[in-house]
Amino acid sequence: xxxxxxxxxxxxxxxxxxxxxxxxxxxxxxxxxxxxxxxxxxxxxxxxxxxxxxxxxxxxxxxxxxxxxxxxxxxxxxxxxxxxxxxxxxxxxxxxxxxxxxxxxxxxxxxxxxxxxxxxxxxxxxxxxxxxxxxxxxxxxxxxxxxxxxxxxxxxxxxxxxxxxxxxxx
Amino acid sequence: xxxxxxxxxxxxxxxxxxxxxxxxxxxxxxxxxxxxxxxxxxxxxxxxxxxxxxxxxxxxxxxxxxxxxxxxxxxxxxxxxxxxxxxxxxxxxxxxxxxxxxxxxxxxxxxxxxxxxxxxxxxxxxxxxxxxx
Numbered sequence: 001x002x003x004x005x006x007x008x009x010x011x012x013x014x015x016x017x018x019x020x021x022x023x024x025x026x027x028x029x030x031x032x033x034x035x036x037x038x039x040x041x042x043x044x045x046x047x048x049x050x051x052x053x054x055x056x057x058x059x060x061x062x063x064x065x066x067x068x069x070x071x072x073x074x075x076x077x078x079x080x081x082x083x084x085x086x087x088x089x090x091x092x093x094x095x096x097x098x099x100x101x102x103x104x105x106x107x108x109x110x111x112x113x114x115x116x117x118x119x120x121x122x123x124x125x126x127x128x129x130x131x132x133x134x135x136x137x138x139x140x141x142x143x144x145x146x147x148x149x150x151x152x153x154x155x156x157x158x159x160x161x162x163x164x165x166x167x168x169x170x
Numbered sequence: 171x172x173x174x175x176x177x178x179x180x181x182x183x184x185x186x187x188x189x190x191x192x193x194x195x196x197x198x199x200x201x202x203x204x205x206x207x208x209x210x211x212x213x214x215x216x217x218x219x220x221x222x223x224x225x226x227x228x229x230x231x232x233x234x235x236x237x238x239x240x241x242x243x244x245x246x247x248x249x250x251x252x253x254x255x256x257x258x259x260x261x262x263x264x265x266x267x268x269x270x271x272x273x274x275x276x277x278x279x280x281x282x283x284x285x286x287x288x289x290x291x292x293x294x295x296x297x298x299x300x301x302x303x
Binding site: 114145146148149150152153156157159160163164167168 | 212228232235236239240243244285289292293296297298299300301303
């Protein structure tokens, strides 16, 4: 009899403990899951962009959650002087399991120094928020330093010719 | 006496060759070392200190290359004078037929090529880091 009481008590305690552990998950499942994802193509990491020109990127937004996401606005954290435009600029809603492609126009300033720049794209909805980032590279083109180098080189060449003509004749 | 003068001219010629070799090698090695240093500076995060260091090395390249050029021009002129004296001596001794005077022209061409090599390694050492930057 003593053992039966012990077993019943143990069983009841186990049931209470398990119900405590399970209940939060059950509550979440009942409320639905918010899971919004932003994804840039893999190729866009360290992509070369041209100064002063439109550079097109494509981004996919997908709702992995179980509920609809409403009023999604796109914003960006960008270096000073850079222009970033989204098309469309916002989405009224994105139903669960669906996705949408966003065109991004990135314009670095024409005086941008050569180097790597970090850009963060953010999707902000009424229910949730997500972000993704990429590193873009300003390269190529003609920078001021190139002209400085060429100028010094030309001066040295001219100096060499003058010295050659001046001292070579003696 | 003429033998002593001949030995003196030959000694001067070998000293002249050694000096010119030092000028050429120093200029080329310094150009290449500076190319490496300035390229490293140019590819790193640029700040004012690095730019000043870069321009200091550029000034060094310019000075050393001009010194090398003037040294080589003087070396060429000195060699020509020494060889002219040697040729005159050979002529007086009646052995000028053994020394071809066109060698003087070859030496002049060789000196010009050395100067071109110094000039172009110098130009590369100056311009490449600015392209990288």
